[in-house]
Amino acid sequence: MPPDAEKTRWGFRIAYLAVLLLATLPPPVFDLTREGLSARLSGAFDLTFRGSDVIDAVRNVLLFAGWGAVWAASAPRSAARNAFLRTIVVATVVGSAISLSIESIQLLSPYRDTNIWDFITNTTGSALGAAVFLVLIRSIDRTRQDRSYVGxxxxxxxxxxxxxxxxxxxxxxxxxxxxxxxxxxxxxxxxxxxxxxxxxxxxxxxxxxxxxxxxxxxxxxxxxxxxxxxxxxxxxxxxxxxxxxxxxxxxxxxxxxxxxxxxxxxxxxxxxxxxxxxxxxxxxxxxxxLRGRQRPAAILAAYLAFLVLWSWRPFTFATSFAAIQDGLAVQQFIPLMSHAVRFDVFSALDIARQFALLIPVGALLAVWPLKARGLLAGPLPGIYAAVLLELGQILVDGRHFDMTDALVGSAAVLLGWVVVRRGGLRPWGEILDRR
Known part of the structure; x- marks a missing residue:
């Protein structure tokens, strides 16, 4: 593998590892007393499944599913076809090692509860994320020669x-x-x-x-x-x-x-x-x-229009600059800051919803880019759209811009683009080709 490709692969993985650490590690305050450590250690292996564990399980699976997907996305292109199980196993083992490290650090904190269920759900999420990603690539590869409405x-x-x-x-x-x-x-x-x-x-x-x-x-x-x-x-x-x-x-x-x-x-x-x-x-x-490039152009335009509906609802816009200014805070422009303070099942599902919405944008641009080269090539227009949709929330009363959401949307576009290309599909043409 070329050195640049290897660096890119590990760059993506390290970036998502940073996401995991910021979302899960406790504040740097530790309780190293024997009584505190003993109490937290005994609670860590309590297999009783409580009501609160349902919420934690959903959050953990979603968070570590992202890790599994990133690992599979950055694996060699042949992984989905020739190393399916091996890629899933490696993603799961590495995810479980990360989870074990995080839980061990949390064991030292008086502000976090270490729980074996967290380790189990984190590991499960890693496996599911990698498996879903690779299954999707395989499915695209197997159907890429079949009839489709938009290539x-x-x-x-x-x-x-x-x-x-x-x-x-x-x-x-x-x-x-x-x-x-x-x-x-x-x-x-x-x-x-x-x-x-x-x-x-x-x-x-x-x-x-x-x-x-x-x-x-x-x-x-x-x-x-x-x-x-x-x-x-x-x-x-x-x-x-x-x-x-x-x-x-x-x-x-x-x-x-x-x-x-x-x-x-x-x-x-x-x-x-x-x-x-x-x-x-x-x-x-x-x-x-609608034939040729007209069809994907219409689908992309309609899809982006629906994304505006999703992103800017309830369409009650701020009426003054002061109102806009009141809705802005420094932490909104710092990646992961809001989720480091509050990362519950509601925020996890909100991130997952936005991620799912923007994957099709990258997928469509993988086969019908706006332009083959330049600032409108590849997944770039989708990334611009993800950022603009999030910036537009500054003007919506009751909604707030969050840099994390903009990055999540951009990552979804890129992931959708990668999945389709890994599935063997190539561009059919340019949407903005005027010939």
Missing amino acids: LPAFVLAAGYGSAVLLEALIPLLAQGVVPGYGGGPLARAGRAFQHFSWSTLGDLPLLSAILVLPAGILTVAALAERGMGRTGARNRVLVLVVPVFAAVEVVGGILGQPISAGALVMHAAGVALGAWLADRFLPAFTQR
């Missing part, structure tokens, strides 16, 4: 956007709540969520939620149609599954402490169902009317 398997777009939709349904950005009496194990949490459920929530029908999830239905039907299923059959399958899927997501949200909302369930299901119907009805006309 890219639609399941890549559907998987990214669909994941963001499920995360939004799980913990809505603008409608987070807490079930009264929150606590206990998973079954107790679910029971309490059902106990406080009210059909009156049907009166709260968030229209924006239905609009945001609509592309998930369109992309799912397109992905199924590419795999040989008829559009009407794909639409019907979506219609059958959409309500049970979102009902299950509401229950999982209840376990995490989020109130179950019948209104949100109805609007999410209705939005996806409408998207599936639109795909069945208009996909043929869309493919016939």
